[in-house]
Amino acid sequence: MNKMRPLLFIGCLLLPAISHAEIKLPAIISDHMVLQQKQANPIWGWDTPGSSITVTFGEQKKSATTGADGKWTVKLDPLPANATPQTLKISDGKSERTLSDVLVGEVWMCSGQSNMGFTLQGDWNGDLEALATHLPNLRLITVPRVGTQELQNDFKGEWVSADQNSALPFSAVGFLFGRYIHQIVGVPVGLINNAWGGSAAEAWVRRESLEKDPRFELLMQNTVKSEVEKASPEAKARFEADMIKHKEIAEKAKLENKPAPRAPQSPESWLSGNARPGNIFAGVVNPTLG
Numbered sequence: 001m002n003k004m005r006p007l008l009f010i011g012c013l014l015l016p017a018i019s020h021a022e023i024k025l026p027a028i029i030s031d032h033m034v035l036q037q038k039q040a041n042p043i044w045g046w047d048t049p050g051s052s053i054t055v056t057f058g059e060q061k062k063s064a065t066t067g068a069d070g071k072w073t074v075k076l077d078p079l080p081a082n083a084t085p086q087t088l089k090i091s092d093g094k095s096e097r098t099l100s101d102v103l104v105g106e107v108w109m110c111s112g113q114s115n116m117g118f119t120l121q122g123d124w125n126g127d128l129e130a131l132a133t134h135l136p137n138l139r140l141i142t143v144p145r146v147g148t149q150e151l152q153n154d155f156k157g158e159w160v161s162a163d164q165n166s167a168l169p170f171s172a173v174g175f176l177f178g179r180y181i182h183q184i185v186g187v188p189v190g191l192i193n194n195a196w197g198g199s200a201a202e203a204w205v206r207r208e209s210l211e212k213d214p215r216f217e218l219l220m221q222n223t224v225k226s227e228v229e230k231a232s233p234e235a236k237a238r239f240e241a242d243m244i245k246h247k248e249i250a251e252k253a254k255l256e257n258k259p260a261p262r263a264p265q266s267p268e269s270w271l272s273g274n275a276r277p278g279n280i281f282a283g284v285v286n287p288t289l290g
Contacts, residue, residue, distance in 0.1 A: 023047050023090055023097045027141070028288050031100050032159035034139050034190030036107045037081040042290040044073040047092050056089040057102070073290075081105045081187035083137050103137060105188030106181055109288070110174030111204070114197030120175050121168040129176070130164040138162040138182045140170050143194040146283035147272045149207065155287045159190070171195055194284045199274035204285065207278025223277050230267035239266050 025045040035041045043055050043062075051066045055074045062074035082104040090097045110116055120126040141159045146152060160166045167175055171193045182189040196203075202210060202219060210216045229235055242264040250260035274280055 022095050023053075023092055025090070025097060025099075026154045026287060027157045028155075028192070028290075029099070030159055031102075032139055032161065033099070033102055033141075034107050034159075034188050035076070035079065035102065035104045037104050037187065038078050040075045040078055042073055042075050043088070043090075044071065044290065045090065046070040047072060051092045054091045054093075056091075058086060079104045083188050103139070103188035103190075105137070105190065106185065107190040107192070108174070108178060108181070110171045110177075110191055110193045110195055111285075112195045113199055114195075116171050116173050116193075117195035117197045118172050119169050120172040123172050126168065126172065130167045133162055133164055133167045133179070135162045135179065135182060137188040138178055139188070139190045140166055140175070140178075141190070141192055142170065143192065143284050143288060145196050145274070145280075147203070147274055147276065147279035148283040149276075149278060151282045152284075152287045155284075192288055194280075194288065196274045196280055196284065199280055200277075202277040203274050203280040205278065206281045210277050220277065226270070227276075230271055235267040239264060 023045055024047070029043060029045065043057075045053075047053060047066045047070060049066050049068050049070050051072070053064045053066060053072045053074070055062045055064075055076070057076055058079075060076055062076060064072040064074045066072040085101040085103065088099040088102050090099075120129060123129070138161065139159050140162055141157050143155050143157060146155070162170075162175070162179070170191070174191050174193050174195075178189045178191040202216070211220055246261065246263050250263075253260045270276060272279070
């Protein structure tokens with residue numbers, strides 16, 4: 001019995017630590033972000049179910065209660081553009097998160113295929129454009145390309161000010177457009193880059209919407225067939241066999257100083273890629289909605 005007491009004591013010590021979760025925020029709501037001017041802005045996150053959340057921004061104070069899934073959302077009243085850095089505080093009565101350097105201006109999403117995904121460093125004047133850039137109130141954030149059928153609620157990324165380092169890997173079209181808006185309109189600008197080269201239109205759309213629309217009945221029937229086929233053990237076996245053949249052909253082409261043929265596409269590349277209906281919406285768009 002005495003041997004159990006230390007374990008019981010340790011368990012009691014751990015209970016307070018796990019009984020209350022800390023405030024969690026998505027990457028899109030973080031330091032250096034830009035809020036859209038002249039419209040209500042949702043702020044959301046997660047905490048222990050049933051927690052009372054208070055969001056304070058300037059003179060505004062909004063409250064919400066977390067649902068059974070732990071999520072909470074408040075809406076800030078419309079605000080005019082403001083280039084003065086402000087703090088946004090979120091409290092649940094037991095812990096507090098403070099976001100710094102928050103601006104209000106224009107927020108634009110840079111979506112599309114390779115013409116939008118083409119980076120500034122890929123342009124022959126890109127290095128000069130970047131060197132000429134030091135714009136603290138032009139903010140950039142890039143969403144990683146994740147193709148999935150499961151709705152994602154967050155991603156790995158952060159808001160940064162536009163300078164010669166952050167501008168280079170960003171969308172060239174998005175960056176130059178945002179810079180024009182920033183300089184001409186004279187307000188802070190936030191740019192969200194989620195472009196994915198070669199993507200299919202249906203991948204950007206919520207799958208549920210496609211399934212409910214009779215115009216896309218054939219598309220979704222073919223999608224289901226492809227999903228069953230590409231997820232099968234037979235498809236995996238065929239791919240492995242094709243890869244062995246491709247390696248042999250590629251080695252022979254190299255010896256003959258000829259270009260190697262394109263490698264076969266794995267079933268998984270379609271399942272988690274940029275053409276499967278709903279994939280980009282779930283993995284890339286959904287985490288930024290709002």
